[in-house]
Amino acid sequence: MNIAMLGSGFIARFYATTLHAQRRKDRILSVYSRNTSHAKKFAADFGLNKYGSEMEKIIQDPEVDAVIVALPNHLHEEAVLACVAAQKAVLCTKPLGRNASEAKRMLEAVEKAGIFAGYLEDLCYTSKFLKSLASIKAGNLGKILWTKSREAHPGPHSDWFWDKEQSGGGAIIDLGCHCVEISRNFIGKSIRPVEVMCWAATQVHPIDAEDHAIGLVKYENGAIGQFEVSWTFRGGMDLRDEVMGTEGTVWLNSFLRTGFEMFTTGKGENYIAEKAESDSGWLFPVGDESHELGYPQMFSDMFDAMEQGIEPQETFYDGYVVNAILDAAFLSAKSKKWEKVILEDWRGDSGIREEKSQVSYDEKYYLIKKEILPNGAEKVILKDKVTGEIKQKTIRD
Amino acid sequence: MNIAMLGSGFIARFYATTLHAQRRKDRILSVYSRNTSHAKKFAADFGLNKYGSEMEKIIQDPEVDAVIVALPNHLHEEAVLACVAAQKAVLCTKPLGRNASEAKRMLEAVEKAGIFAGYLEDLCYTSKFLKSLASIKAGNLGKILWTKSREAHPGPHSDWFWDKEQSGGGAIIDLGCHCVEISRNFIGKSIRPVEVMCWAATQVHPIDAEDHAIGLVKYENGAIGQFEVSWTFRGGMDLRDEVMGTEGTVWLNSFLRTGFEMFTTGKGENYIAEKAESDSGWLFPVGDESHELGYPQMFSDMFDAMEQGIEPQETFYDGYVVNAILDAAFLSAKSKKWEKVILEDWRGDSGIREEKSQVSYDEKYYLIKKEILPNGAEKVILKDKVTGEIKQKTIRD
Amino acid sequence: MNIAMLGSGFIARFYATTLHAQRRKDRILSVYSRNTSHAKKFAADFGLNKYGSEMEKIIQDPEVDAVIVALPNHLHEEAVLACVAAQKAVLCTKPLGRNASEAKRMLEAVEKAGIFAGYLEDLCYTSKFLKSLASIKAGNLGKILWTKSREAHPGPHSDWFWDKEQSGGGAIIDLGCHCVEISRNFIGKSIRPVEVMCWAATQVHPIDAEDHAIGLVKYENGAIGQFEVSWTFRGGMDLRDEVMGTEGTVWLNSFLRTGFEMFTTGKGENYIAEKAESDSGWLFPVGDESHELGYPQMFSDMFDAMEQGIEPQETFYDGYVVNAILDAAFLSAKSKKWEKVILEDWRGDSGIREEKSQVSYDEKYYLIKKEILPNGAEKVILKDKVTGEIKQKTIRD
Amino acid sequence: MNIAMLGSGFIARFYATTLHAQRRKDRILSVYSRNTSHAKKFAADFGLNKYGSEMEKIIQDPEVDAVIVALPNHLHEEAVLACVAAQKAVLCTKPLGRNASEAKRMLEAVEKAGIFAGYLEDLCYTSKFLKSLASIKAGNLGKILWTKSREAHPGPHSDWFWDKEQSGGGAIIDLGCHCVEISRNFIGKSIRPVEVMCWAATQVHPIDAEDHAIGLVKYENGAIGQFEVSWTFRGGMDLRDEVMGTEGTVWLNSFLRTGFEMFTTGKGENYIAEKAESDSGWLFPVGDESHELGYPQMFSDMFDAMEQGIEPQETFYDGYVVNAILDAAFLSAKSKKWEKVILEDWRGDSGIREEKSQVSYDEKYYLIKKEILPNGAEKVILKDKVTGEIKQKTIRD
DSSP states (O other): OEEEEEOOSHHHHHHHHHHTSTTBSOEEEEEEOSSHHHHHHHHHHHTOSEEESOHHHHHHOTTOOEEEEOSOGGGHHHHHHHHHHHTOEEEEESSSOSSHHHHHHHHHHHHHHTOOEEEEOGGGSSHHHHHHHHHHHTTTTOSEEEEEEEEEOSOOSSGGGGOHHHHSSSHIIIIIHHHHHHHHHHHOTTSOEEEEEEEEEOOSSSSSSOSEEEEEEEETTSOEEEEEEESOOOSSOEEEEEEEETTEEEEEEOSSOSSEEEEEOSOSOSOOSTTOSOSSEEEOOOSOHHHHTTHHHHHHHHHHHHHHTSOOSSOHHHHHHHHHHHHHHHHHHHHSBOEEOOOSSOOSOOOOOOOOOOOBSSSSEEEEEEEEOTTSOEEEEEEETTTOOEEEEEEEO | OEEEEEOOSHHHHHHHHHHTSTTBSOEEEEEEOSSHHHHHHHHHHHTOSEEESOHHHHHHOTTOOEEEEOSOGGGHHHHHHHHHHHTOEEEEESSSOSSHHHHHHHHHHHHHHTOOEEEEOGGGSSHHHHHHHHHHHTTTTOSEEEEEEEEEOSOOSSGGGGOHHHHSSSHIIIIIHHHHHHHHHHHOTTSOEEEEEEEEEOOSSSSSSOSEEEEEEEETTSOEEEEEEESOOOSSOEEEEEEEETTEEEEEEOSSOSSEEEEEOSOSOSOOSTTOSOSSEEEOOOSOHHHHTTHHHHHHHHHHHHHHTSOOSSOHHHHHHHHHHHHHHHHHHHHSBOEEOOOSSOOSOOOOOOOOOOOBSSSSEEEEEEEEOTTSOEEEEEEETTTOOEEEEEEEO | OEEEEEOOSHHHHHHHHHHTSTTBSOEEEEEEOSSHHHHHHHHHHHTOSEEESOHHHHHHOTTOOEEEEOSOGGGHHHHHHHHHHHTOEEEEESSSOSSHHHHHHHHHHHHHHTOOEEEEOGGGSSHHHHHHHHHHHTTTTOSEEEEEEEEEOSOOSSGGGGOHHHHSSSHIIIIIHHHHHHHHHHHOTTSOEEEEEEEEEOOSSSSSSOSEEEEEEEETTSOEEEEEEESOOOSSOEEEEEEEETTEEEEEEOSSOSSEEEEEOSOSOSOOSTTOSOSSEEEOOOSOHHHHTTHHHHHHHHHHHHHHTSOOSSOHHHHHHHHHHHHHHHHHHHHSBOEEOOOSSOOSOOOOOOOOOOOBSSSSEEEEEEEEOTTSOEEEEEEETTTOOEEEEEEEO | OEEEEEOOSHHHHHHHHHHTSTTBSOEEEEEEOSSHHHHHHHHHHHTOSEEESOHHHHHHOTTOOEEEEOSOGGGHHHHHHHHHHHTOEEEEESSSOSSHHHHHHHHHHHHHHTOOEEEEOGGGSSHHHHHHHHHHHTTTTOSEEEEEEEEEOSOOSSGGGGOHHHHSSSHIIIIIHHHHHHHHHHHOTTSOEEEEEEEEEOOSSSSSSOSEEEEEEEETTSOEEEEEEESOOOSSOEEEEEEEETTEEEEEEOSSOSSEEEEEOSOSOSOOSTTOSOSSEEEOOOSOHHHHTTHHHHHHHHHHHHHHTSOOSSOHHHHHHHHHHHHHHHHHHHHSBOEEOOOSSOOSOOOOOOOOOOOBSSSSEEEEEEEEOTTSOEEEEEEETTTOOEEEEEEEO
């Protein structure tokens, strides 16, 4: 696969490093940057022959099989439309748009053009995520009741991220897009997100965008997908997910506690752990940052899907749904009440009701709880089916 | 200290076990239960000479120095008023009332009577909590921005807990009272809780009360105290707190991951870990459950305060504030919007504004972020004080 | 209980702090130090009326019920003999002696005098230890095969510890005494320790004693008790135990990972975590150091046993066995081979053989292993009872 | 790269799965098995056109660029010599030989033939290992004093492993080879391993080989590399490494605690965690087992080295040194004393002495320790350079 990279910043470099590692067969062919010298530097660093500041030219190159959009958020649409014009497969970094309208236009354009389009939502491709998702789909957690996805760190690397106009928001758009899609996968992509409640504030930085937010996304089956995002966290990069189901629990920690712990007085010469806030004391590096964040697995899925002519796991439609949820979150943060998720184009299930299990204990009672006490006795807590009265009964002393 | 215990159930036994352990000088003298045979059994188990089903008689006993109210929620007020009538020091289990009105009446009664009154909020007395609170008060975390307190397990032991009328609610009143007071301590008890947003649902059990809820409590200084409570959790008892401040982070785990891990095929003969859901496989017991939950430290503070004629760390006023916050949470769960916390009797600070730090980089710019890149280069992200434009600047290559 | 404290240093203060906390009924009455001004300072700090530098006088005081020996190792024997002379109950800090001869003389003296004598081995009283020991005794781990106890930190607080003559050795005598007794409890105190292999070296400090050692203690039933001790560890105080049995595993972490994690930029004003090597970055305090190290539980057992006229869990005999094992360790570190543990006075079981389980699969084969493969198939690995040939057999596809 | 796979069992399948994943450009071309039907099945599963039971034929195929030896230990030498005869690059699984003589013959054969030869020591390629090794080489831990590498699980999957003749031993040869090479890397490959002390026993299984062993490898610079290996562990696969240096500490956990925790009541339908001993309760899967164990990184290094004409990180010479150390371990387990490591062919440094740091405090004293007390005071512990006397001195109150 020959790839054109649009963008030469932090994320473009991360993508390129991933693609050129571990003897993968896909190669980056060319790079575009608005700034020619940045493009040239990037090309030199990754051994590319082609670079430039004319986006269309880079995209239209007949040798290019696929284009990766690794540009600031406000430039995604333009880049995607250029790929549509050139009929080139396109992979777009997250978030897809700054809002659902932008995302919907991109979605419709690629679908109309019939080109392959993938949504580069890396955190839905980490090995921990993929294995726990498979386990959840196999029923090991029963019905999913609640999920929590958290991403918090001391703030992004590039200036444009901090500017609401260019990025579309603050921590919600930057980090919330990950969290929302993680929860959506665990709860089930076919379950409709119905409404959102969100708190957001600018607690620390001299910016207009929010640097801290908490949101609850309610799904049609009663499940809640919670997101916690912050640019005010101290201590490194906090990436954790939790899932509660009727039959089990999943806890994932993708960064600060992964089985790699290190103490150093700091006498060594350099850089130890990414996004760590110090280089001495107890540090918690990850082994292979790009693998831990899901990049290699994501690109494998994308290119395998392209070759097989099927959809990747994360599509532009997913990106659109995420944007629609975040739109509701922004609204809610202002209106201070739950806001509906507006999805003009909904492709999942409809009309699912919140069902509660009513387990009968016998003809007269529902079972609320059965428990074994420390002394070995067993008791049940029951509810009268008619009167609603609640009582306990020892069934073994 | 001679103590009369009102109640003979799960929590009364926990309190008694704590008080009679570790060579403490305070002793339980007598026990009251609505059911004489329960009182008799309790007295036998703990070596007490006095027991009975007449509450006033037990309380008025001249040998009694202090009364512990360990009764179901709907009986707290009656018991507290009986202590007031008898002019006896009273320690009441959590929550103080089923709602703020009830709590306020108890508060006013004990204050008018001039008797010692303590609020038995054990989780604000765990050793981890006390040490982290001291550290936070010493400034190690800077300004507190957000706290999260979580308590989740598969549901309470006694029937009355599951009945909304007797308990005053479900997981919110049972577990939320802990979480709210933990966060209030970290944020600062003098900071006024202003409004609450809460989601609550009955997801699993055949009951009217909520078995799962998430709430955000907003404080006057802009800090958020989040609570997560559930009776639907699978895997044991999940007790975790988190604090984010401008200068640091605290993560506490009080139950499932405390440095005690055990695997067993299950061939041993008995009971291993409390509230564990199985007795084989990987188990995570705590060493000393009562210590881990703060009971001994709580009673020490209560009786030391009584002897010294000062207030304990947790008072009836605290119990009242907690109830007022939970009242707003219940309202919000129904109205689906933020609800004001109604505190007719507020004794803390007023008029605190949410302040944002605007750190000047130089005359022209505010500093948004300073960072050291992997290659050792240093860059700053700045905001123009006049135009608001955001830009980055490399200050060392 | 009225207690005379011999010693006014680090450990004496730790003991006193523990005893005077949590409304315990036992009180320290007096303190002895070789240095009167130290005794006076200690008395002032803990509110004692009596202090002095004449040891016999402090011990012989008729008001004294029990004496705690919290002196440097080379002064234990003299202090214990003075208690014997005064017929006072004596509790001696660890290690009992600098070697087995010294310990044996103390043991014989207290037994001949018929006084109560307790061995203050606090780490055999932590809540985690006590609960896991109970679980192991209940059979949850099957037969114990191997234990490992590890204590490592950057070195002791007082000068005399670093002097081989006064302390009896280095890290082995200081820390190994804990580790050996922990393993002995897990394996079973009635099982005879047979021989020891030990490596020891002075890797870092300009001292004669070892600052790092690893030892293996072999017990008569084939179990191994491993100790790892060091004064060269960087990162705080590492206190971990592991147990492997035929039916299970126990992992205990008593200090650096107990569910209390904290990050701070260091802007607060003071002291956060004991034995931490820094006051910024990620720190791992424990909630209540004295509880986590077993002090309150240890003194409760000692005084309860005294009152009940029974033996405490840790006796002078235990202290003597520990010294005998450490003597063999010192010998082995020099001879570079396994050395016998010389126990002239052995009170446990004798003649236990190392037994191996030979589980029959059927008449022809022993079962080596049964396993379920990822695809659900089941296979067994068998050994021919006659020929000894090993083969595998699929028993379910 | 076209690869011939010799072997079709557990490890061959693991290698093949790794190589054909993540869009890698290297492909397996053919497979050899002693049993044609096994070879045929393997070929079908991995989409290979060529398979067979004639090893030479498979190796000599002109299309083959490299041969992977994934056969039982007693067949390594024969397979390597066949590659030598065919002048084909060879990658041999661990351990290289059953003993140092066998390994040395293989080493000499490939060197004489001038073919590329790599030692497939995967655990020296995990991402955590590689990053911590880089950090250690950069000096962040100072001088390495001690390392511990531990591998323990309930025993291997295939019958031949349990047969001493075919495998060369038990847990020592199976797991110890990993541990020894991990420690050797951390301590420095150029430092000569001098002698070994080892305990080994058959504690549980009806076999002749050891199922549990602990060993200490002493290096010329005084560092100790400890290994702990067992086939008797209950609870899954325990893979942990620790490193202590004068300036820091590293703790790695590669399997049971990697940030993936799951509880399930077991109602789901299938296989959750590899080598877990149950499918309900708390489980600790790893995200991507092959990545966590270092396979992809290992093959990348091997093929990159082949293409660049350089040595891979792990060579046949390394395999030979490991075997020589394990030979000494087996000897020591029998002789019960330290045994010399016999290395007829030593290519590292020689004559390194154990050096101790003697830090001067001033003209008169060496510094033993400097510490800050809880009250902020600072003290030093010193040793007189002439008399050797140790004393403490408060340098700030």
